Amino acid sequence: MPQLEFNTWLIFLITNWITLNLFFLLLNNYNNQQNINNETNPSNTQNFINWNWN
Numbered sequence: 001m002p003q004l005e006f007n008t009w010l011i012f013l014i015t016n017w018i019t020l021n022l023f024f025l026l027l028n029n030y031n032n033q034q035n036i037n038n039e040t041n042p043s044n045t046q047n048f049i050n051w052n053w054n
Helices: 002-040 044-053
Strands: none
16 A cells, blocks of 8 residues: 555645745735836726726
8 A cells, every 4th residue: 555655745845845936926916016006006996906907
């Protein structure tokens, strides 16, 4: 059974790696959107509306 445990552990690690990458990708995209909005309109309310509608 050690081979089965290793495969399960490997799948678990790969899944976590993909999940973390997607999370940081979305976080980075959100921060970039905030920076773009701050250049054009410094209003935080406008940033929030733009981020939710785009």
